[in-house]
Amino acid sequence: MAFGGGYFFGHQSGWDTGHADGYQKARDQEAAASWANTPSGQRAYGLDRLGSLDMLALCKGDGWTMERQKGGTVCFPKLDAKGNLSGWYIP
Template identity: 70%
Template sequence: MTGEHELDDGLAAFDQLGREMAETNRLLRAVQSDQVARRQQEHDRSTEMQAALGQATKASQKALQAAQAEIRSSLLWTGLTAFLIVLVAFGGGYFFGQRAGWSSGHADGYQKARNQEAAASWANTPAGQRAYGLDQLGSLDLVSQCMGHDWQRSTRDGKRVCFPQADAKGNMAGWYIP
């Protein structure tokens, strides 16, 4: 009976081994199906993340394009404003400069005309006629620039004076020169 008992024990052990193998196979299939499910979940999450990343990239590109367009627009308006300010400044400068120049020229012309009128009026006086006569004879430059023979130039009271030759007593008489 020991042989039979051993055979029963061996069959029971073999039967137990078969059940354990079946349980191991069942557990392996469960692990495999869990792994497949996890891989599918990871794949789904990866796909979702790639889609979200694509949307984020598109959104950032749109934001970048909008910012670039805003910068261009701002630069354009800033440039146009600066150009208009410069244009107004040049226009104002020209206008005020032209008016000031015209006023100054008008005043200078009026003063010269007054001086010319005074000179013309003086030229008609007896002294003016004598000066004209000296000029016609070529002596006006000689007298006005103190260029006669042995004439001396000097300064008195901050004015230039011309002295011709001294008289017999050594006194000198002269005139102021311009």
């Protein structure tokens, strides 16, 4: 009887925890989907489709460099060895 009671309460506790975790993940996905439909989300999607989002977010374009300033990271354009400056495609 004690084993059955322990199983029941343990199972119920696990069920409640899993249900709450699943509900929170669904709310997070709903918020992300909502943002994706905003003008900012659509611009980000357009940059991603063109392959420019990672380059922009990670400061990985030719001639672009990252520097630490005031506790943050800043991306700056720099001329490459040939004196060229590059950027990213805008949707």
